[in-house]
Amino acid sequence: MAALAGGPDPLFGLRNSFYIGAYQAAINNSEIPNLSPDDVVERDSLVYRSYIALGSYQLVINEIDSSAATPLQAVKLLALYLSSPENKEMTISSLHEWLEDPAIGNNPILRLVAGIIFTHEQDYNEALKYTNAGGTMELHALNVQIFLKMHRSDYAEKQLRVMQQIDEDHTLTQLANAWLNLAVGGSKIQEAFLIFQDFSEKYQMTSLILNGKAVCCMHKGEFDEAELLLLEALNKDAKDPETLANLVVCGLHLGKSSSRYLSQLKLSNQDHILVKRASNAEESFDKAIHAFA
Secondary structure (H helix, E strand, C coil): CCCCCCCCCCCHHHHHHHHCCCHHHHHHCCCCCCCCHHHHHHHHHHHHHHHHHCCCHHHHHHHCCCCCCHHHHHHHHHHHHHHCHHHHHHHHHHHHHHHCCCCCCCCHHHHHHHHHHHHHCCCHHHHHHHHCCCCCHHHHHHHHHHHHHCCCHHHHHHHHHHHHHHHCCCHHHHHHHHHHHHHHCCCHHHHHHHHHHHHHHHCCCCHHHHHHHHHHHHHCCCHHHHHHHHHHHHHHCCCCHHHHHHHHHHHHHHCCCCHHHHHHHHHHCCCCHHHHHHHHHHHHHHHHHHHHC
16 A cells, blocks of 8 residues: 555655645645556545545546546545435445455455445444454544444544554544544543644644644633634635534534524535434424424
């Protein structure tokens, strides 16, 4: 996957931009000379995944044709899955078919995409079938996220230990450590904040880093500070679902109206857990009103 041991990794900067959420920077700096054929495929998959993160699903669907390498086909499948609810059944059935194919089923990017899609479906056991064996830092990091969603911070911690043994300073190891600290809470919140603070000093400021710092502030009860960070994140990406969701929560704690942020969130991401909870609450409220009427 990466360059030969001992040699510099030509994709290091590109990969790092992607991990910290600097998606446009990853796209803009992707012209890297003298890449091996394997590195070209990995470079392209990172660029296309950056376009997906920016919501440009159709570009990815149009540009990746049926002759492309397996990792790129997998990325196209992710774009199809995310682009519209009508595609979900078809993409999941294609995904199962590919995963059962002995020639390509073990491809790390295909397994990663399977993990991402089944995590979206909240089918965590199915996701872990394909991610649990690890093999790349991204797969390990996704395992940490899945275990945290399952409220199994003990398993998440085991995965983090594996990542720390491979490369303690890796951006994904640091991120996974911050996620785990946020899940554990208490005195660990400050440790998570310091990781995001370190990122903001080393790299360009992104929505991902700003949201990380803001969530730490919210855990510490510093909602004014959190709101400032989130408004800065909103300036960078007005449609980012995590920023909008965090602004809704922040507004509630500050006693401010956050209905506009919730409306924006509904428009940009109707599957978001906060949107689902809000509409369930509205339905329950309507039912209660009708019961009393």
